[in-house]
Amino acid sequence: MGILDSPSTWLIAALVLPLSIVVYNLYFHPLSRVPGPIYAAISPLWLYLESYLGTEASSIDALHARYGPVVRVAPDEVDISDGAALAPIYTDKGGFFKAQCYKNFDIDGHPTIFSELNPAERIQRAKAVVNMFSTSSIRAGNDIIKECVDRMVDRMESEARGGKVVNLLNLTRSLALDAVSAYLFGKGYNGIQEEKLSAGEFVDTFVAVGRFFYLPNWVFTLVEEASARMDRNKAHVEKSMQTVDEFVGALVDEASEEDPTYQGRMLKAGISNHETKAQCKDLMFAGTDSTGMNLATICWYLAKWPDV
Structure with a gap:
């Protein structure tokens, strides 16, 4: 031996x-x-x-x-x-390379502006749309956003007057998605008109897998697939994702490089049709969950302490 x-x-x-x-x-x-x-x-x-x-x-x-x-x-x-670290890490010269775990938030096989590891690749996409997020541009689009807010407030008041339990998170998520899509895509998702936001399960799925964000990509992929198979809400999730795919697909397929929209600017920058759809879906997720959650929390506190 x-x-x-x-x-x-x-x-x-x-x-x-x-x-x-x-x-x-x-x-x-x-x-x-x-x-x-x-x-x-x-x-x-x-x-x-x-x-x-x-x-x-x-x-x-x-x-x-x-x-x-x-x-x-x-x-x-x-x-x-430390606030002094923000600029060198995130913005100066395109920022640092991101950790490998960010690949876990790629969409449809494409790195998004959020998940792209290489700052040189990321800045090419960010430059195409960054002007849309400037204070002056958002102020110029204030009427579009205000119209979405007015629709949400009208529905909230209507449901409250009828003695109905008001689902704040559903309403604020709908507002966030409608405002983002109307302002950036030039076409509102119209979630406020829906009884329950059809993109809700799509957003929830991305939020849920955030629990596994730090895992190595190959482990994350296995865990994500296993979670999807065991999800009792699988049929609703698939329907929600299909609805979002159809909305995004129509946006990009109908866009041209001359459009001043988010998708138009992406296409003009040479981003492929398929990747542009993925970038739009990433924006819909990012623009819905955090904003919706914060607005719902604010409304809850206002309702709990109206004197304040």
């Missing part, structure tokens, strides 16, 4: 290899001098768990309170809580 065939050799290797990784991460890794808890330097598993539980932000905030503005949160990751 050769030395490599010996069970004791494999046992020793099984013990020495993990121990070597731990020692390297703690004492010889380039980030070993960055303050942070030992468990974070050893493995990213704790961060995966916090992300799944939805407590990542508060847990990392607690680490900053203990260790300062720069904290090591995983063997290869540092979290910075």
Whole structure:
């Protein structure tokens, strides 16, 4: 029996290899001098768990309170809580390269402006539409946005007068999606007119897989596929995604490079028809969930404390 065939050799290797990784991460890794808890330097598993539980932000905030503005949160990751870091990380010279886990939010096989890792690739797409997000452009489109707000308020008042339970999140999500689509795409989704926002399950699906954001891409893909198969709401999710696909498909197929819309600008920049659809879908998700959630929370507090 050769030395490599010996069970004791494999046992020793099984013990020495993990121990070597731990020692390297703690004492010889380039980030070993960055303050942070030992468990974070050893493995990213704790961060995966916090992300799944939805407590990542508060847990990392607690680490900053203990260790300062720069904290090591995983063997290869540092979290910075300092406003001075925003420009060099996100905007100066296109910003930093993004971590591999951002690939988990690619859509239909395409990196989006959010998920693209390479700043050179990202800036090509961002430049095509960045003017639409300037303060002056948004002010110029104020009437479009106000019309959407008025429709939502009318429906909210109508439901409240009728003694109906008002689903604030459904209404504010509908408003967010209608405003984003009407202003940026030149065609409103008209979610406020729907009893229940048809894009809701589409948005929920993206929000849900955010629990697995930090996982390596190959693990994320397996988990996402397994979650989709086990989803009891699968039929509704597929119908919602089909509705969004049809809306986006019509937007892009009918657009031309001369259109001043989001999709028109993308096409003019040389972005393919298929990728432009993916970029529009990413915008619909991003523009619906965060805005809708914040508006619903504001309305809830206003209703709870009307004197304030």
